Amino acid sequence: MPATLSRLLRLIGVCALLALLGACSGGGKRSGGYYLDDGPDANPPANLDAVPDAVPKIEAFTPSTSKPYVIFGKTYTPDVSGGSYRAQGHASWYGKKFHGKATANGERYDMYGMTAAHPTLPLPSYVRVTRLSNNKSIVVRVNDRGPFLNNRLIDLSYVAAYKLGMLSPGSAEVLVERITPEQIRNWQSAPVPARFVATTTVPPPAATSAPAPAVPQAQEPKPVSDTLALSDTARQSASTTSTTSTASAAAPVTSAQVPVAPGSMFLQLGAFADASKAQALATRVSSQIPADLGASVRVDQGSNNLHRVRIGPFASREAAVQALSPIQTSTGVAPSLSPP
Structure with missing residues (x-):
């Protein structure tokens, strides 16, 4: 029985x-x-x-x-x-x-x-x-x-x-x-050889050029199914943060090959088929995450051609779990654990 x-x-x-x-x-x-x-x-x-x-x-x-x-x-x-x-x-x-x-x-x-x-x-x-x-x-x-x-x-x-x-x-x-199945496919995606994660630069505005247009918060980039959608309250909070903190420019994400130590962990905020949407999300959250996390926002392309927006690397899974709540509070996005 x-x-x-x-x-x-x-x-x-x-x-x-x-x-x-x-x-x-x-x-x-x-x-x-x-x-x-x-x-x-x-x-x-x-x-x-x-x-x-x-x-x-x-x-x-x-x-x-x-x-x-x-x-x-x-x-x-x-x-x-x-x-x-x-x-x-x-x-x-x-x-x-x-x-x-x-x-x-x-x-x-x-x-x-x-x-x-x-x-x-x-x-x-x-x-x-x-x-x-x-x-x-x-x-x-x-x-x-x-x-x-x-x-x-x-x-x-x-x-x-x-x-x-x-x-x-x-x-x-x-x-x-x-x-979800889509998240599982990302979970199982093979890491870059030699345990390196290739990242993409989010360029800062040029000092001599016209200001870059603000990311329209009313049209939040739509994530694929492995990204949790923002609640209405979180969207409003994120929009307010976006319009009141323009003085704090996002730190650029390094474009170098970044070594990832064994046992480290990332927190994934979203995955997009459209690279520009991934970059837009990375630009927004990089100015919102707590400065004391000791981790950066990066965009990398998985083996399934999705552009993943991730924060890390964290030294261990435990360290990543501890960062879940402050990241969700500051960005309005519920991150998920993401192996290298």
Whole structure:
């Protein structure tokens, strides 16, 4: 029996019993946040911090999990469109009780693997989960269905919850963002040989020439599908910043071949087929990002001929994650982690 169905049947049975006793009001949870008599292993591995994030790749969806289904009288319709998904809500986790049992798509649940369960995302798919209280961020592979109780948004594996620091509370407010097929193609794009990243110069205005026309903020460059669109509030803020900070010229992005150390990471703001749109975005955000980041805005062309606007390099993934929030606040664009 799949782990999801097994979990569900046990929850139904216990809740029915508790309802008879007048006590079924907590959604079948015990203190600590995990389900029923589930929980951590007695002797978990000592190197959980070293467990890597899931590496996104394009996979065929499991047909049996792509059809609408009904749980507790509610119909869930899986989204197999391949489009973007961004939602905020509560995450919970499940552990040893289901370790080694079948997931909804027929795989075996590994509590020490970077996986998750979601009611409607396609199986399998990949999401970035960010805990909002501490800004910790992970990438997990969705291969199971659930949760269906307590208005939970996503169920994480034990190690995924550990890396977000939410084992003890059992649940946490998170932001879940799907990594789309287009983003995955960029993720998998081969690096430039010798681990160099070729960058393109954003030229400053010439002192003797007429002022360059301002980038029209009302017609924000339209990103391809791997770029998160600005919210209306962010657009207004970005437009205001653009018109009030013309005195602070953007520092030009070096055009030299810049060596990238192993283990470094970039933050990507967008990817465009049109190089001029990429340059326009780079020009705008280069004057908006915090000066103490110690990283520059650059435009480089990937193997798929998309012009990527990225900030970096950061010395490590952790350093890049720490920069996510200040960059989004200052630019109005939600960046994504981007390997060299």
